[in-house]
Structures are given as structure tokens and as C-alpha cells.
Amino acid sequence: MRAFFYSRPDTLAAVVRAPPHSRYLAGGTSLIDLMKVDVERPEHVINIKALSLDAIEPLPDGGLRLGALTTNARTAAHPLVRTNYPILASALLAGASARIRHVATNGGNINQRTRCHYFYDTNAACNKRAPGTGCAARGTRNRVHAILGTSADCIAAFPSDMCVVLAMLDATINLYGPQGARRVHARDYHRLPGGTPWLETVLRPGELVLSIDLPPISFGSHYTYLKIRDLNVLALAVVSVAVGLEMDGDVIRHGRVALGGVASRPWYVPEVEGMLCGRRPSRTLFRDVADRLMQGAEVDRGNAAKRTLAPRVIQHALWQAATASPQPDGNLPVWSCSD
Template identity: 50%
Template sequence: MNSFTFTQAAAVAGAVQDKAAHEGSAYIGGGTNLVDLMKENVARPTHLIGLKKLGLDTIETLPDGGLRLGALASNADTAWHPEVEKRYPLLNQAILAGASPQLRNMATDGGNLMQRTRCYYFYDLATPCNKREPGSGCSAIGGYNRVCGILGTSDSCIATHPSDMCVALAALDTTVRVSGPNGERTIKFEDFHRLPGDHPERDNTLEPGELITGLDLPEKGFAKNFSYLKLRDRTSYAFALVSVAAALELDGNTIKDARLALGGVAHKPWRDKEAEAMLIGQPATADTFRRVAAKVLANAKGYGENTFKIELAKRAIVRALKQATEMKQEVDTNAFLNSNP
């Protein structure tokens, strides 16, 4: 780990100014991912700006009936907050499916959005990686790519975003609040993370120096019919091969509204609004779900070791939607069930 300086910010404006004054600086909240990256010399910030004293750890109801999650609220406090459990159980289930209790106690909601990929080659300094060193190449293409993406990939990168929480936030139409050198602004969650394109080193659409201050959940939380299904190689502390956040509003057996987001398959939480529209007005049946799953994966591309994910994702979508309809929650399951021929 390289040497660095550290300051503890007392206000959001001060944190933003401090970052602008130090080239190569980084914000640090819980540090559950950044510290690992620094230990491996993947990230080499020369100056860290501590955020813990900014007072952004509250969770409060908004005037429009939504809920604001402070960027520094811990994942654990968020998952077990009474309003989240009651009104946004999909988010509760997604958070609890990720990491470990110890990490959830430290990790922050804003930091969760900023996680970097767990692609093997990103962490291996001896191998080319366009995300770590732009222009060097992508070792995962043609290499061991079991954990890599099948949707929205490019010739430059097939890495995936690792978060469980973000998959639920995408499905719930969350809004991200940020503050930076040019003031405050909001970003739709679907626009926050990027696809790799020719610049996989850029994970999101934040401008230089911008800091996440909060996450706004809309009033509608799909608290009755929902499911978060995570398929992984082991049932403890593993990232998703495929995950699905499914939320339905039903009138009898007819779907009135639907949300569907996938994790473990792309550079960002993957949401297909056209597929969601296919569900509305249709009966909540396996045939309907299979048609939607085929639509979501129509343009999927496998790269050898991860090609099994295409069929796995289709099955996971059908299963998650069925669970949401029947409210049979199965948050954790083993991904070896017919997933790796």
C-alpha cells in the first residue's frame, strides 16, 4: 500500500473542496472495498477524505411519501430499518443476500454504489485489464471468465458490477442525490452506472469531485409481491453469478405493474423496461415469465466459461417472478443446480 495523507471532512462542501484541492484523492466512507483495492495496489490514492462526520447516516421519510437513505447509513442499518422492512422488503432481502454481517455493519449505502468489479483480472496486476489500465487489453475475453458479463459487454471489457443492493435499487426506480463543485443534482439510478463501451475504467456518470449524499426511494415499494433471487457458487459470502430482483403488482392473477432487474450479468444492474412492459396486463403464469425471460436474454453473449449464465439467467427470471407471485422467498440458493454443464 502506498503512503497517503488523510483529512476528516466536517461538511459536504468542505469535502468537495478538499477533493478538488488534492489531485489523486478519494472519498472514504466504510472503506470495505477501497481499502482492499489499496492493499492490492489496484487503487493508489495519495489523499483520503473521511466522510463519517458529515451527518449523512440518517434514514427519513420524504414529503412525497418516499424514503431517503443517507449515503453514510450502513447497509445493516438500512436493511433492518423498520420502514425498509415494511415498505421496501425487496431492498431488505437484497442487502441481506450480500457480503457478511461484519461487512454490512461497515459498508455504506453510497459506497455500495461505488463498488468496483470483482473480475479476477482487475485485481491481478500481472495481467492486462482495460478497467485498471486503459488500453492494455481485456484478459477475461479468451481467459477464465466464469464470473463475467453476458449483457451490454464490449470488446474492451466484460466485467460485471458486484452489488446486490444496487439490483434492488434499480428495480425500485431510486434517485441518486449528489453534490459537487458545480452544486447539487440528482441522477436517475438507471443512468448512474455505465456500460463499458470504449471506457470501462469509468464505472459511473459522476463528474469529477462529486459526492453521493443520498438515495431517494419512491413511495411505491412493491411490498406485497416481490422476490430477490441470488444464484452463486456457495451460500455464504459469494458474489452473484446471476441475481434477479422481481416486483409485481397483481390484480387477481393479472399483472398491473412490474419491475425486473438482474445482477451478475453486466457492467451495471441490468433492467429491461421493454420486458417489464411485456408483463403488464398478462396473466402471472410460467408461460408469460418464459417469454419475458427470452426477451431479456435475446442479445446475451457468452464468452466460453460464462456461456452457461444465459440459460441460468432465463431460469432465474422465471423462478423469481414465480416466487414474487406466490411469495415464496428463496434469497439464497446454490448455483450448481444445472448451471455449469
């Protein structure tokens, strides 16, 4: 690990006065690992844990605010999350080991970087890590890489389970930086790689996440977070699907679907809401929804199986939500396919 300056300010004003090439440190479950393998090379590490950003509190509109420094474990166990947003608890419990969940924070979760093995290997070409060097994942071992939202410069898959649910819920992320406070929709927070895959979020220099606002919802038991994981990798999704349905008898009043594991960011297609509205659950409807979500998918040498697997997982998740049979927490189906 390279030498760096370290500080622990106790006010927001002091934090956002950070010099260039600084990184914020909260739980450290991602940043420290990347520094150890020389992927992250900050000149200044700023520990922000002295800030009071660890509250979970109701909002006047019936929603819920999650502090950026609240741990994933505390968030998943909070009574208001378990009662009003059980799908978020399911995603957090599916996202990592218990040890990591007790350290990792909500702000760190939404800002975590890809788990692409070429990104971690400093001997491999990676435009995300070293702009202009190429993408070593293309045309080689890439069975877990993205097939949606990719570009010629990057096919890395986005790793967070939490963010898939935030996109489905249409959560809002509250930011603060040298220019003041602003709010960003979770669906707009992560960038597509395009020609600049090293720019992963809309964060401006010096900005940090203060909190995440969840809107009031009424899915009841008509939800699911279905995650298919690789046999050899506990934490990462090969395909994941977050579904929330508002039902009026046997008719879908409103529905939302978001995908993880298959795209370069949490994948949400607004058109799907219109496809589900006012319809009764059926195989034809759910097949059409899956086809729309997968529209534009581009496979590479090793990840073609995802194109076949994902629509099946989407349809199964929709049926789970429609029948009020959410995937049990901690029960992660396994997918194994040779390279």
C-alpha cells in the first residue's frame, strides 16, 4: 500500500474542503482492499465516521431516511425497514457475509466499485482503472460480466444488491459538497460506461452521500428480491431481480422491476411500469416484460448464458411477487456453468 495522509474531521464543512485526490473512508470494506492491491491510490484518506450520519428516521410523507453511515446490518434489522421495506432487507442480507454487513455502510454500498477481476489485476488492461489501456474482459473469460448497458470500453457488471432495490423503489440520494446540497434519483446516480468507464457516479469533486430517502410504498407481500449467485462467489449476483407490485384483487395496479448482475449499473426500464399497469398476471405478460427488460442485450464470448438465464429469472420473480411468495431471506439459488 502506498503512503497517504490521513485525517478525521468532525464537521461537514471540514470534510468537503478536502484537497484533490482524496477519498472518503467509512466502513472501508472496499476502499482498503483496493488500496492494498494498488488499484486505489489516494493521496489523502479522510475518515468521515465522526459525522452524525447514522440515523434511520421516518419522513413526513411516510417514507424513510437511511443515514449514509448506518451499517448494512443495522439497516436490514431495523423495524421500519423490516416492516415497510422488507425487499430492501432481503437485498442487504443477500449482499455479503454477516461480518461484512456489520462494517459496510449504506453510503459505501452505493459507491462500491466493480468486482471485475481484470479491474483488480493491475497487470490486465482495464479502462476503468487505467483509461485508454483497453478492456481485457472482452473476448476472454467473462461469464459474470454485463450484457446490458455496456460499451466497447467496458463490460464490467455492477455489484451492489442494495442499489437494485433502490432503483426499483425510485429512492433519492442526498448529497453534500463544496457547492452545497443536492438530491439525485437513485436511478440516475450511476453512469453508463460509454467512453469514460472510470466515471462511475454523478458525484462531483468533494461531494459525499449524506442519506438515502425511500418513498412511501404499498407493495404489501407482493414483492421479491430473487438473486441467482455463482457457485463459487457468495456475494455477487449472476442475475438478480427486484420486483414490487401493487395489487387490486387479481389486477396489477402498479408494478416495478429492476435488474442486477446483468448490467453496468442497476437496470431499470420505465416502460415496464406501463406494461404491467392494469393487467392480470399471466405467462404471456411476464414473458413480454422479460423480453423488454432484456432488449439491447449484447453478449460476449463467455457470458451468453446470461441472455438465456435472465428472462427465466425475471419471470419467476414476477410470479413470486404476484402470488405474494417472496424469496426467503438467505436462500440464494446457485447457478454453475463452465467457462
